[in-house]
């Protein structure tokens with residue numbers, strides 16, 4: 001596969017200091033249920049997609065990217081200011097596993113499947129039948145709660 005000059009997907013961490021740019025079509029989206037992904041995401045699983053190194057650009061002018069060696073041969077990175085997970089990378093590997101939640105829009109991403117389901121937590125099930133709210137759940141008024149988040153959260 002050759003690098004496509006038109007391909008350009010951009011995402012960023014929560015505070016916006018770290019931006020990632022994908023310049024070639026990534027591999028299939030995976031939902032990883034391993035305990036490491038679960039804990040770093042603070043969620044039952046993590047959506048990640050692989051992209052070859054020559055199609056991945058990191059913009060980190062404030063040098064906030066931090067690394068955590070979660071396995072002997074693997075690092076996980078995150079923003080040192082806001083904590084957003086950014087990507088994981090195995091030593092000697094040539095592809096980054098990028099955290100899909102960084103992106104508002106994803107083009108050309110195919111859904112591959114669930115991995116490490118043997119490690120999946122028992123308390124999570126897909127609840128597509130539950131009600132969906134545009135913002136906060138009923139009874140939670142953001143204006144009355146003590147929060148540092150902006151009002152529209």
Ligand SMILES: [Zn+2]
Pocket residue numbers: 013014015016017018079080081082083084
């Ligand atoms: Zn950040």
Ligand SMILES: [Zn+2]
Pocket residue numbers: 032033034035036037038046116
């Ligand atoms: Zn994982």
